[in-house]
Amino acid sequence: MNSSYLSVENVSITFDTDSGPLNVLDDVSLKVERGEFISLIGHSGCGKSTVLNIVAGLLQASIGGVLLENREVTEPGPDRAVVFQNHSLLPWLSVYDNVRLAVDQVFGRSKSRQERHQWTLHNLELVHMGHAIGQRPDQISGGMKQRVGIARALAMQPKVLLMDEPFGALDSLTRTHMQDSLMEIQARLNNTVIMITHDVDEAVLLSDRIVMMSNGPSARIGEILAVDLPRPRDRLPLADDPAYNHYRAEVLRFLHERHARPDVPTSNVGGDDQVEPEERPTRLKLAAG
Amino acid sequence: MRATIIDPQKSFRLAWLQSLLAYLESDRLVQRTLLLIRQLLIPLAAIGLFLILWSAGAASVTTSLGQLPGPAQVWDQGVQLYQEHRASREREVAFYQRQEQRNAARLARDPNAEVKIRPYTGSPTFVDQIGTSLVTVATGFLIASLIAIPIGIVCGMSATLYRSINPIIQLFKPVSPLAWLPIVTMVVSAVYVSEDPLFQKSFITSAITVTLCCIWPTIINTTVGVSSIDRDLINVSRVLRLGWLTKTLKIVIPSSVPMMFAGLRLSLGIGWMVLIAAEMLAQNPGLGKFVWDEFQNGSSDSLARIMVAVLVIGALGFILDRAMLMLQRWATWDRNAVLR
Numbered sequence: 001m002n003s004s005y006l007s008v009e010n011v012s013i014t015f016d017t018d019s020g021p022l023n024v025l026d027d028v029s030l031k032v033e034r035g036e037f038i039s040l041i042g043h044s045g046c047g048k049s050t051v052l053n054i055v056a057g058l059l060q061a062s063i064g065g066v067l068l069e070n071r072e073v074t075e076p077g078p079d080r081a082v083v084f085q086n087h088s089l090l091p092w093l094s095v096y097d098n099v100r101l102a103v104d105q106v107f108g109r110s111k112s113r114q115e116r117h118q119w120t121l122h123n124l125e126l127v128h129m130g131h132a133i134g135q136r137p138d139q140i141s142g143g144m145k146q147r148v149g150i151a152r153a154l155a156m157q158p159k160v161l162l163m164d165e166p167f168g169a170l171d172s173l174t175r176t177h178m179q180d181s182l183m184e185i186q187a188r189l190n191n192t193v194i195m196i197t198h199d200v201d202e203a204v205l206l207s208d209r210i211v212m213m214s215n216g217p218s219a220r221i222g223e224i225l226a227v228d229l230p231r232p233r234d235r236l237p238l239a240d241d242p243a244y245n246h247y248r249a250e251v252l253r254f255l256h257e258r259h260a261r262p263d264v265p266t267s268n269v270g271g272d273d274q275v276e277p278e279e280r281p282t283r284l285k286l287a288a289g
Numbered sequence: 290m291r292a293t294i295i296d297p298q299k300s301f302r303l304a305w306l307q308s309l310l311a312y313l314e315s316d317r318l319v320q321r322t323l324l325l326i327r328q329l330l331i332p333l334a335a336i337g338l339f340l341i342l343w344s345a346g347a348a349s350v351t352t353s354l355g356q357l358p359g360p361a362q363v364w365d366q367g368v369q370l371y372q373e374h375r376a377s378r379e380r381e382v383a384f385y386q387r388q389e390q391r392n393a394a395r396l397a398r399d400p401n402a403e404v405k406i407r408p409y410t411g412s413p414t415f416v417d418q419i420g421t422s423l424v425t426v427a428t429g430f431l432i433a434s435l436i437a438i439p440i441g442i443v444c445g446m447s448a449t450l451y452r453s454i455n456p457i458i459q460l461f462k463p464v465s466p467l468a469w470l471p472i473v474t475m476v477v478s479a480v481y482v483s484e485d486p487l488f489q490k491s492f493i494t495s496a497i498t499v500t501l502c503c504i505w506p507t508i509i510n511t512t513v514g515v516s517s518i519d520r521d522l523i524n525v526s527r528v529l530r531l532g533w534l535t536k537t538l539k540i541v542i543p544s545s546v547p548m549m550f551a552g553l554r555l556s557l558g559i560g561w562m563v564l565i566a567a568e569m570l571a572q573n574p575g576l577g578k579f580v581w582d583e584f585q586n587g588s589s590d591s592l593a594r595i596m597v598a599v600l601v602i603g604a605l606g607f608i609l610d611r612a613m614l615m616l617q618r619w620a621t622w623d624r625n626a627v628l629r
Contacts, residue, residue, distance in 0.1 A: 056528065076527040090522065091623065092546075136622070
């Protein structure tokens with residue numbers, strides 16, 4: 001049998017679009033060990049988010065499948081918590097209630113009310129958001145929202161933490177803070193993480209392995225780069241580190257030389273997260289009665 | 290010689306004047322004054338202009354009931370209507386007092402005498418009619434909301450159900466509820482038969498007519514609100530494996546609340562307009578009946594009294610709309626939404 005913790009096996013996925021079937025992923029296989037930090041990097045539209053959504057169970061592979069601890073993934077679940085790019089907090093709930101909703105759902109039977117309260121606070125402290133538990137999402141900054149999103153995912157105690165460009169919408173200074181926080185959390189909890197990123201520095205700094213994907217449609221895994229840098233990693237000394245710069249150059253070379261992407265119109269491929277099989281709900285006109 | 294230097298500030302203690310002058314010169318005051326002009330004076334000037342045009346225009350139109358009433362006559366009739374209401378109330382109080390005195394006297398003569406209090410049977414005053422209309426519109430609106438919100442939610446969640454119900458909604462939405470009025474009247478008198486009815490039939494007919502027009506905007510807006518919920522939030526509920534009920538209560542309904550309230554507000558506005566027309570047409574008690582009665586009455590004051598009713602209907606409609614807006618603001622989690 002398979003011995004990997006998480007294993008993506010020969011996954012292909014084809015979507016039906018208006019202009020015929022579109023093959024987004026072609027025979028993608030990936031094995032992830034427990035506690036490993038994996039980055040998925042590639043150009044827009046190469047299907048990174050599709051890989052993540054298949055692991056999450058939000059999408060079903062057309063061919064192949066995903067095994068987590070040798071059990072097939074068939075539906076979404078809290079053991080594969082997702083941190084979405086635009087935080088996806090419920091805007092009508094406070095920071096605390098957003099995390100508490102997840103805690104109640106996952107530990108409603110196994111923990112007492114008091115334990116769930118403590119666990120919610122604990123996870124908010126972990127992302128340094130203990131001071132803002134009563135705030136609503138629209139009262140806090142983008143970085144803080146993303147911290148709460150991470151706290152919500154961590155509170156589910158997932159086997160795999162899936163992060164879809166978690167820091168993509170943040171300014172660069174906030175992003176570096178968030179990366180440091182994430183490294184600190186990962187060092188403490190030893191989570192298994194799959195993270196999508198566009199940022200080469202982010203990938204090299206955070207990852208144990210970087211999975212570089214070729215351009216879509218029919219995207220494949222182009223190359224996997226093992227980042228053998230000692231932890232804990234500190235961005236300032238690493239900036240002058242030859243090994244770090246070598247890894248960085250490797251990724252850049254892959255992205256810009258071997259898979260240079262001329263400005264093709266993305267409309268036929270769609271953005272990473274735009275290729276969805278289901279019909280999106282169409283907005284109806286507001287009726288004036 | 291000693292020069293007498295007069296320091297105006299010290300000698301006349303004009304410090305307050307100076308600070309006032311400084312205040313007048315400051316930019317903030319200019320801004321405030323402009324704001325005052327914009328927010329208060331301009332609307333007041335518009336209202337004044339309207340009143341002038343109204344009185345000038347009304348004076349030049351002569352009907353079979355005399356001249357069209359200008360603002361002054363309307364004001365007089367407004368005062369008159371209120372005095373009539375007060376007088377009627379006093380008569381009512383006096384009526385009950387007389388009965389009590391009579392009964393007490395009878396009981397004093399014969400302790401076993403059967404006494405009863407007869408209800409006062411004066412005709413409803415203008416203020417009574419206002420109350421009736423408000424209660425009727427509230428009842429109809431409440432019934433409509435209780436029906437429309439659940440339908441809207443399930444329609445928003447199930448595309449199939451929406452497709453099946455949509456033709457019916459689209460067919461009945463443009464129908465003026467007044468077209469329903471004869472049918473509603475007949476059905477109510479056939480179905481609502483009771484020895485000692487809790488509500489009057491006319492009240493039920495009016496309320497149901499209001500319900501029939503209040504349903505549609507609420508259904509449609511709730512459906513839109515529920516179906517346009519952010520996909521990421523749905524994904525969150527899938528990752529959390531929320532059950533159907535939890536998902537509906539924790540994610541779907543809160544998410545659609547702003548649209549739901551937009552629909553409710555539209556509904557109430559339409560309901561108020563329709564109610565007045567229904568009361569006129571069906572002779573059901575309320576402001577509409579007051580207008581119709583005055584029209585039939587045909588005295589020289591009738592037009593002014595109708596005008597009072599028109600202004601009151603407008604003011605109440607405005608107050609109802611503001612109340613719904615406050616409710617909408619309170620219920621809306623989206624602080625960026627501009628509600629007006």
